[in-house]
Amino acid sequence: MDDSAETVRIGVLAFRGAETTVSEWSPMLDRLSRSRADRRFELLKLDHDGLRSAVADRRVDFVITNPGHYVELEAEFGISRILTLAGSSTVSPDQAIGSAVVVRRDRTDLQSLEDLRGKSLAIVGREGFGGFQIVWGELSSRGIDPDRDLSALRSVGLPMDGVLDAVERADVDAGVVRACLLESMGSRSANFRVLSPQTPSAFPCTTSTRLYPDWPMAALRHTSPALAREVAIALLSATEGTGPGWSVPADYQSVHELFRTLEIGPYTYLREPTLTDLAERYWPWLLGVLALMASGALYTVHVEHLVHKRTAALRAALAERETLEAGIRAAQEQADHLSRLSMLGELSGTLAHELNQPLATIGNYAASLSRRVDNGRLDDDAVRQATHEITCEAERAAAILSRIRAFARKRTAKRERFRPAQVAAEAIALFRGMLAQAPRVELIDHLAEDRTVEADPLQIQQVLLNLLKNAYDASRDQPAERRALQLGMTAVADGICLWVRDNGPGLDEAARRHLFEPFFTTKPDGLGLGLSICKTIAEAHGGRLTATPPETGPGMIFTLTLPDHA
Numbered sequence: 001m002d003d004s005a006e007t008v009r010i011g012v013l014a015f016r017g018a019e020t021t022v023s024e025w026s027p028m029l030d031r032l033s034r035s036r037a038d039r040r041f042e043l044l045k046l047d048h049d050g051l052r053s054a055v056a057d058r059r060v061d062f063v064i065t066n067p068g069h070y071v072e073l074e075a076e077f078g079i080s081r082i083l084t085l086a087g088s089s090t091v092s093p094d095q096a097i098g099s100a101v102v103v104r105r106d107r108t109d110l111q112s113l114e115d116l117r118g119k120s121l122a123i124v125g126r127e128g129f130g131g132f133q134i135v136w137g138e139l140s141s142r143g144i145d146p147d148r149d150l151s152a153l154r155s156v157g158l159p160m161d162g163v164l165d166a167v168e169r170a171d172v173d174a175g176v177v178r179a180c181l182l183e184s185m186g187s188r189s190a191n192f193r194v195l196s197p198q199t200p201s202a203f204p205c206t207t208s209t210r211l212y213p214d215w216p217m218a219a220l221r222h223t224s225p226a227l228a229r230e231v232a233i234a235l236l237s238a239t240e241g242t243g244p245g246w247s248v249p250a251d252y253q254s255v256h257e258l259f260r261t262l263e264i265g266p267y268t269y270l271r272e273p274t275l276t277d278l279a280e281r282y283w284p285w286l287l288g289v290l291a292l293m294a295s296g297a298l299y300t301v302h303v304e305h306l307v308h309k310r311t312a313a314l315r316a317a318l319a320e321r322e323t324l325e326a327g328i329r330a331a332q333e334q335a336d337h338l339s340r341l342s343m344l345g346e347l348s349g350t351l352a353h354e355l356n357q358p359l360a361t362i363g364n365y366a367a368s369l370s371r372r373v374d375n376g377r378l379d380d381d382a383v384r385q386a387t388h389e390i391t392c393e394a395e396r397a398a399a400i401l402s403r404i405r406a407f408a409r410k411r412t413a414k415r416e417r418f419r420p421a422q423v424a425a426e427a428i429a430l431f432r433g434m435l436a437q438a439p440r441v442e443l444i445d446h447l448a449e450d451r452t453v454e455a456d457p458l459q460i461q462q463v464l465l466n467l468l469k470n471a472y473d474a475s476r477d478q479p480a481e482r483r484a485l486q487l488g489m490t491a492v493a494d495g496i497c498l499w500v501r502d503n504g505p506g507l508d509e510a511a512r513r514h515l516f517e518p519f520f521t522t523k524p525d526g527l528g529l530g531l532s533i534c535k536t537i538a539e540a541h542g543g544r545l546t547a548t549p550p551e552t553g554p555g556m557i558f559t560l561t562l563p564d565h566a
């Protein structure tokens, strides 16, 4: 044979072992080689998967396989049948393959396919057509699901004789073999019996199932049509004795129907996955998801526990803070009160003098009245004038006392809307009322007449009074013309400022830095608390207190800035 000859490869499903296959098919190969001297024909004996991958990789040009496998390869790789085996003249190629379910002859308890429920069954493999799939179709038409209703489905693999061995050894209750295998075995067949036996007309063997077309030979997509025709013609014209006979391709519709019923091969897509199927297929994933969910749940519980714990801790901390704040507020109010009392203390040395004046006037008028009574010179006019003066002086004394009482009262802070001008006027009155020789205080009001702020009027008054007193202290030793003070009111963005200016010696930079610190004082009898309390009051209102030297002239300007809304 010419070495350059083109090699044509035929893949064959080895169904009774490789050696048997060679002896079965070699006459056919010889026949084909003889028909074309320029081609060399080669046989590849493969199992199901081997044959499938040979087709996928185009390592073969033709395929000879069982009808079920053919239907699968046809759907997947587009192979097309060109011939169907015609095994013997007595069998029609359309009705050539059936399966026999065999049991040991002594198993009288097993007669029909229905008796297989709960029994074990040996098969070649799930891909076996005559070796399993045909029987699967029969069982399923009787409502038996091999996976669910048999006690075991055992694959013993090729060759098929292994199934008979398993049945004979009683490893299994029954086994599936291709019909006619038993008949070809001679005396050994006497050990077995076929379940639900049928002997269809024009079929020489006993079968448990209906019959399907014989094995096809198919050309692959890449195989040239000319080569396919040549091979078909060579095999169709073969005479007896030159290998298996071939006929024109049979109709494989019945195989398609079987596969559609079983939802396998090209019809696998029909198999709607049930929840159990999914669970079976994806159980590792499901397990993973469940584990994730479980750890998620545990984590959530853990986090909730932590949140609970932290919330409780936070609540306790807040409660503690509130208690502390309440304490600080109380201390602040007390310091406020003390500061007012201390201011009064400082100023009240002169208070006695201030009250002395109206009391002395009242005393004088009373004495003058009694003198006139004694002299007999008491007339109506004198009585009217004396009582009028007495009333006026008594009112003046009462007003001084009531302002001091109001100022010295212990109270809690509050917020109300009021006119700053009024509070400033009251502060000046209180300041002047408490001093024997009060300096002049000029009120410079740049605010609109109806301008109001929201604050605690008494606290603002306290600040102003403190600033006036400090200004007075700073300038009391100055010549008379520098003792006058100024209290001003100016509008600023979103609020107002109230300022007090004196013409005293002022403060240097270093002193200004410590001015608002508690206990900073330069006075021998000073407490050094006034300005620090004033600053706290300003800040509690959302405002501030600053000390600056005036742009021109001596002294200091203390400015209290207040927002419209505290």
Ligand code: ADP
Pocket: 466, 470, 471, 474, 502, 504, 505, 506, 507, 515, 520, 521, 522, 523, 525, 526, 527, 528, 529, 530, 531, 532, 555, 556
């Ligand atoms: P005290 O009046 O008890 O000393 P303050 O806090 O009211 O406490 O004042 C602290 C210090 O600030 C005063 O001792 C004084 O030295 C200084 N001071 C306050 N106001 C003025 C001012 N107008 N001019 C100069 N020094 C001032």
